[in-house]
Amino acid sequence: xxxxxxxxxxxxxxxxxxxxxxxxxxxxxxxxxxxxxxxxxxxxxxxxxxxxxxxxxxxxxxxxxxxxxxxxxxxxxxxxxxxxxxxxxxxxxxxxxxxxxxxxxxxxxxxxxxxxxxxxxxxxxxxxxxxxxxxxxxxxxxxxxxxxxxxxxxxxxxxxxxxxxxxxxxxxxxxxxxxxxxxxxxxxxxxxxxxxxxxxxxxxxxxxxxxxxxxxxxxxxxxxxxxxxxxxxxxxxxxxxxxxxxxxxxxxxxxxxxxxxxxxxxxxxxxxxxxxxxxxxxxxxxxxxxxxxxxxxxxxxxxxxx
Amino acid sequence: xxxxxxxxxxxxxxxxxxxxxxxxxxxxxxxxxxxxxxxxxxxxxxxxxxxxxxxxxxxxxxxxxxxxxxxxxxxxxxxxxxxxxxxxxxxxxxxxxxxxxxxxxxxxxxxxxxxxxxxxxxxxxxxxxxxxxxxxxxxxxxxxxxxxxxxxxxxxxxxxxxxxxxxxxxxxxxxxxxxxxxxxxxxxxxxxxxxxxxxxxxxxxxxxxxxxxxxxxxxxxxxxxxxxxxxxxxxxxxxxxxxxxxxxxxxxxxxxxxxxxxxxxxxxxxxxxxxxxxxxxxxxxxxxx
Amino acid sequence: xxxxxxxxxxxxxxxxxxxxxxxxxxxxxxxxxxxxxxxxxxxxxxxxxxxxxxxxxxxxxxxxxxxxxxxxxxxxxxxxxxxxxxxxxxxxxxxxxxxxxxxxxxxxxxxxxxxxxxxxxxxxxxxxxxxxxxxxxxxxxxxxxxxxxxxxxxxxxxxxxxxxxxxxxxxxxxxxxxxxxxxxxxxxxxxxxxxxxxxxxxxxxxxxxxxxxxxxxxxxxxxxxxxxxxxxxxxxxxxxxxxxxxxxxxxxxxxxxxxxxxxxxxxxxxxxxxxxxxxxxxxxxxxxxxxxxxx
Numbered sequence: 001x002x003x004x005x006x007x008x009x010x011x012x013x014x015x016x017x018x019x020x021x022x023x024x025x026x027x028x029x030x031x032x033x034x035x036x037x038x039x040x041x042x043x044x045x046x047x048x049x050x051x052x053x054x055x056x057x058x059x060x061x062x063x064x065x066x067x068x069x070x071x072x073x074x075x076x077x078x079x080x081x082x083x084x085x086x087x088x089x090x091x092x093x094x095x096x097x098x099x100x101x102x103x104x105x106x107x108x109x110x111x112x113x114x115x116x117x118x119x120x121x122x123x124x125x126x127x128x129x130x131x132x133x134x135x136x137x138x139x140x141x142x143x144x145x146x147x148x149x150x151x152x153x154x155x156x157x158x159x160x161x162x163x164x165x166x167x168x169x170x171x172x173x174x175x176x177x178x179x180x181x182x183x184x185x186x187x188x189x190x191x192x193x194x195x196x197x198x199x200x201x202x203x204x205x206x207x208x209x210x211x212x213x214x215x216x217x218x219x220x221x222x223x224x225x226x227x228x229x230x231x232x233x234x235x236x237x238x239x240x241x242x243x244x245x246x247x248x249x250x251x252x253x254x255x256x257x258x259x260x261x262x263x264x265x266x267x268x269x270x271x272x273x274x275x276x277x278x279x280x281x282x283x284x285x286x287x288x289x290x291x292x293x294x295x296x297x298x299x300x301x302x303x304x305x306x
Numbered sequence: 307x308x309x310x311x312x313x314x315x316x317x318x319x320x321x322x323x324x325x326x327x328x329x330x331x332x333x334x335x336x337x338x339x340x341x342x343x344x345x346x347x348x349x350x351x352x353x354x355x356x357x358x359x360x361x362x363x364x365x366x367x368x369x370x371x372x373x374x375x376x377x378x379x380x381x382x383x384x385x386x387x388x389x390x391x392x393x394x395x396x397x398x399x400x401x402x403x404x405x406x407x408x409x410x411x412x413x414x415x416x417x418x419x420x421x422x423x424x425x426x427x428x429x430x431x432x433x434x435x436x437x438x439x440x441x442x443x444x445x446x447x448x449x450x451x452x453x454x455x456x457x458x459x460x461x462x463x464x465x466x467x468x469x470x471x472x473x474x475x476x477x478x479x480x481x482x483x484x485x486x487x488x489x490x491x492x493x494x495x496x497x498x499x500x501x502x503x504x505x506x507x508x509x510x511x512x513x514x515x516x517x518x519x520x521x522x523x524x525x526x527x528x529x530x531x532x533x534x535x536x537x538x539x540x541x542x543x544x545x546x547x548x549x550x551x552x553x554x555x556x557x558x559x560x561x562x563x564x565x566x567x568x569x570x571x572x573x574x575x576x577x578x579x580x581x582x583x584x585x586x587x588x589x590x591x592x593x594x595x
Numbered sequence: 596x597x598x599x600x601x602x603x604x605x606x607x608x609x610x611x612x613x614x615x616x617x618x619x620x621x622x623x624x625x626x627x628x629x630x631x632x633x634x635x636x637x638x639x640x641x642x643x644x645x646x647x648x649x650x651x652x653x654x655x656x657x658x659x660x661x662x663x664x665x666x667x668x669x670x671x672x673x674x675x676x677x678x679x680x681x682x683x684x685x686x687x688x689x690x691x692x693x694x695x696x697x698x699x700x701x702x703x704x705x706x707x708x709x710x711x712x713x714x715x716x717x718x719x720x721x722x723x724x725x726x727x728x729x730x731x732x733x734x735x736x737x738x739x740x741x742x743x744x745x746x747x748x749x750x751x752x753x754x755x756x757x758x759x760x761x762x763x764x765x766x767x768x769x770x771x772x773x774x775x776x777x778x779x780x781x782x783x784x785x786x787x788x789x790x791x792x793x794x795x796x797x798x799x800x801x802x803x804x805x806x807x808x809x810x811x812x813x814x815x816x817x818x819x820x821x822x823x824x825x826x827x828x829x830x831x832x833x834x835x836x837x838x839x840x841x842x843x844x845x846x847x848x849x850x851x852x853x854x855x856x857x858x859x860x861x862x863x864x865x866x867x868x869x870x871x872x873x874x875x876x877x878x879x880x881x882x883x884x885x886x887x888x889x890x
Contacts, residue, residue: 209520276493281495281522
């Protein structure tokens with residue numbers, strides 16, 4: 001059996017924001033994302049995790065390095081329409097207050113995703129027809145592949161039901177939904193496009209604690225069920241570890257530790273990961289104050305790969 | 307032990323076009339000297355309004371009943387200058403986001419001394435001495451030189467420490483902390499929580515600690531009150547509330563949290579807790595999306 | 596114990612009249628606002644049927660000259676040519692208010708389009724448009740309008756063009772800043788990720804969120820526009836005699852200070868229009884402000 005091909009491969013990406021002095025938000029990040037897996041990208045504010053999300057979608061240009069989506073280089077989004085080959089990467093954003101257009105019914109917003117999926121499917125069929133003339137398999141085939149699985153919802157109403165809302169909600173406006181419901185709708189919108197990759201950029205951090213785990217779990221089960229790779233970005237390791245297969249820990253623009261979730265959680269190797277884990281207060285009633293990091297001096301240690 | 311701050315049967319409604327909208331319904335709480343009384347709840351439960359009402363910052367068009375006792379005075383009966391004399395001097399308040407609760411155009415020194423001079427009628431020099439002491443107490447180094455600096459020159463964690471110093475500059479008996487660590491990173495949060503706990507233990511401060519984060523609550527509170535829909539559904543010692551909650555709502559809240567007793571520990575727990583994949587909207591006890 | 600959920604809206608059955616009443620913006624339900632609304636509506640009716648309901652022909656010069664109000668059947672008196680002032684004010688409503696509306700529509704169209712393009716595309720497009728806007732704004736409004744009107748030649752249409760030259764920049768600036776704010780919104784980014792073209796993004800995600808505030812601004816601007824046009828006519832750069840236009844009527848009144856009615860009544864007409872549309876604009880702004888209804 002051949003080695004599985006990553007859907008997204010990130011190689012030595014650097015991002016500088018212009019300014020005086022320029023801010024080095026990301027300094028040399030590399031990782032792969034495979035089909036159907038859930039990867040947690042965790043770190044604290046300013047570590048570059050959100051910048052990474054925006055680089056993967058092309059919303060922010062990278063200064064150096066390479067990002068490939070199924071063999072296609074991901075370039076920064078300009079004024080023009082996003083290349084259809086790259087629409088297989090979708091994103092759910094942080095702020096439930098602005099992740100949906102307040103002046104459009106939610107059904108029509110989910111429809112955007114469905115339309116994109118249909119367009120990608122038509123493109124795929126057209127390419128298949130071209131194949132009859134061309135004996136060599138063009139790589140485009142995989143990029144626009146729409147995974148129209150048999151049990152996928154076909155209408156906004158079905159998608160709403162898929163994320164636990166009412167079919168009749170399609171006619172309502174975003175303001176009549178709670179934060180958690182809006183994030184479900186945003187997830188439905190993104191997944192309706194049948195992407196190969198879904199990026200969640202702190203999608204649960206604005207929600208009440210009791211709903212965070214539930215929304216995160218819903219996102220991961222839906223993504224996995226349609227074979228979509230999920231990159232779940234969060235500062236809250238305690239929720240991410242529940243859904244992620246693998247963890248990437250970022251600090252100061254670099255990945256300082258990576259590996260299977262259970263190993264990173266129970267056996268952290270990097271000094272930063274250790275202090276991050278020690279600082280999480282557990283709701284166990286023990287009255288234990290979380291530990292403060294002694295110093296940041298040893299955070300520059302080489303990355304730990306499990 | 308006597309309570310420094312006693313909230314008695316506090317109810318609050320906001321007048322709207324459709325009549326009175328209830329926000330708080332018979333809230334009773336006591337905060338003792340040297341103790342952290344936690345007040346936890348989800349957004350919209352009324353925990354923040356409770357804190358604001360104590361210092362007389364209730365929302366506009368409010369109708370309030372009940373009592374808030376501090377030093378034998380009912381704060382709800384105070385108005386104007388009598389209320390001002392209590393605010394800042396006898397009750398300090400720390401808010402969620404230090405980048406907006408501190409005035410960006412004033413030096414740390416003037417924010418630390420202005421209200422001290424107003425309340426305690428001390429000289430400028432004495433106020434500055436007190437300010438340096440206050441900064442020292444919260445672990446912000448640099449002495450008098452620090453007073454001339456502006457909030458933006460400090461990190462988020464340091465700003466919150468400065469906000470705490472300002473709240474404590476007049477030696478109030480009570481500190482109300484409304485989500486004081488929510489805007490901070492966990493590693494920074496650990497330091498601020500440790501600071502608050504040590505201030506309580508060393509100064510005998512009484513703290514009403516408001517947060518949605520039960521992990522934080524478990525780390526710092528002595529007693530924990532759980533609030534929902536404007537009512538306190540459970541109030542007890544920390545260990546009892548976290549390990550043997552009496553109210554079904556508390557049990558369900560804890561069960562939905564990673565790291566709690568009986569809470570979520572793995573993906574398998576998630577699958578057991580949400581057999582439908584997380585679809586169902588509301589549980590019987592009203593935890594909802 | 597069950598309790599109603601506190602944050603949810605409790606559905607209350609209301610009578611139909613009450614529901615209609617509640618649909619009226621709050622600001623207009625106050626006595627002053629209601630009066631303003633009535634005055635504005637009355638003026639719009641006058642615009643439509645003014646000349647038909649006028650007691651005299653507004654151009655006919657067959658009454659005694661400079662008759663004070665009440666004499667010779669002229670309710671508001673007559674001017675130096677023996678024309679009925681009341682009839683001229685009714686007929687002039689169409690000219691003054693009509694042109695003010697036209698002016699506001701045109702400047703909204705021109706200004707918003709430029710502001711939208713500048714805000715959405717940014718970079719050099721933004722630079723070019725906004726520097727040009729600043730250039731126009733750098734001139735004193737009335738003087739620039741006067742110069743333009745004088746250069747184009749005195750006529751009502753040219754007065755509108757001249758007023759347009761000075762009144763579009765404020766729309767451009769406001770719309771640009773709204774668009775800049777919207778562009779940072781996550782739903783706009785998410786639309787782009789779903790393959791929206793720039794045009795689609797503007798049409799679907801930007802425009803619907805810009806129209807509300809822009810309309811409010813326009814309604815607040817109607818009074819100012821009427822004032823500016825009247826001002827140009829007052830200076831002899833707008834309506835030519837014998838067209839009944841309120842500004843030029845006030846201007847005639849200035850030369851007859853002893854015959855106070857000549858200036859006061861057209862002046863009052865302008866005043867009521869300006870104030871009533873301002874009230875409506877304020878009420879609209881409150882009604883459309885999403886933060887206003889949150890308690």
